[in-house]
Amino acid sequence: MSDELRRRLRQAAAAHRPDRERMLARVERGMTAAGRTPVPRHPGRAAPWLRVAGATAAVAAVLAAAGYGASAVLDDGQGRQVSAAPPVHSTPPNGPRTEDGPRTEDGPLWSDGSVDPHSNDFWAQSNVTLKAADSLTSLVVELRIARTEGVRPTGAWRTLPPDEFVFTTEYEDGFLVYRWRLKRGRTVPAGTHVFAGQYDHARGGRDAGADTYTASARSGGEPAVVRGDFARRSR
Structure with missing residues (x-):
């Protein structure tokens, strides 16, 4: 000083x-x-x-x-x-804090997040689509739905066999979180796989702008991580 x-x-x-x-x-x-x-x-x-x-x-x-x-x-x-106490600043001294942006491709893994077109004014389904170029020896898929008004879980499914995964649903830090974890010793074959979370919400169109997903995997001993939001992408 x-x-x-x-x-x-x-x-x-x-x-x-x-x-x-x-x-x-x-x-x-x-x-x-x-x-x-x-x-x-x-x-x-x-x-x-x-x-x-x-x-x-x-x-x-x-x-x-x-x-x-x-x-x-x-x-x-x-x-x-x-x-x-010092004054509270709406913007941190070193500039706004930003999260890492979407990374929809990493190694053999590609991903996409989308709100299912069959969703309606009271209910919705969010889909996480993964494309694996090679088989995966580990996989964790996490779908995070922001807890906007009326959001509560109503179900979930995946295209892979249900007994291959440990599945949980919980509320965490303002989100409804669906999590699928591949069981030890199991593998995910190469191909396209879908993980879906279903939930009620308040009447009217719901904004999915704060919803995110992450998928962490290993293939041939190498890690791969993809993440994104629910703006549809094509490949």
Whole structure:
């Protein structure tokens, strides 16, 4: 921290004059709502913790203006700490965070996600289509349906034999997640395979823009990972 910034911090803390009446009124309203007796006011003298809180806010403003992200923390003289968190930025300092884009081809594996055309105003089916140029010795397919209004699972299927996979459905981080895991010792033959998740949703057309899928596989000892959304692609 530069000497100039230290000087500005000291000046901000020393010069700040909190609006005592307004702050005390807010505290009294909160204590009354909680059933506690408000602390009597003493004219002309602000409570120590009010002075500290006001000075902390002023220091935090200086830190924000200087581009520092750390919180300002001061002691109120009674063993307690008053902290002023830095402002929340709608865009991270280093620019917007972005997820990796779709990668629909990797090695022998190709993929596509699409909403089934037989979906209707109350129900939908999302299809993950995989094309394997070679046999796969391991495979995990994950379909993530954003939990928009009314979304709940109603079923799932795959074109491969059901006893070849361990299948689970769960809610996770705001998504309805369908997961198919190839059992140990089983293989997926080369060819085209479909994995589908079915679900109800609120009446009307549903936006699938936040839905995603991922498929992780191994073929000939080499890993392959594909992922995408539900904008139809062709091959």
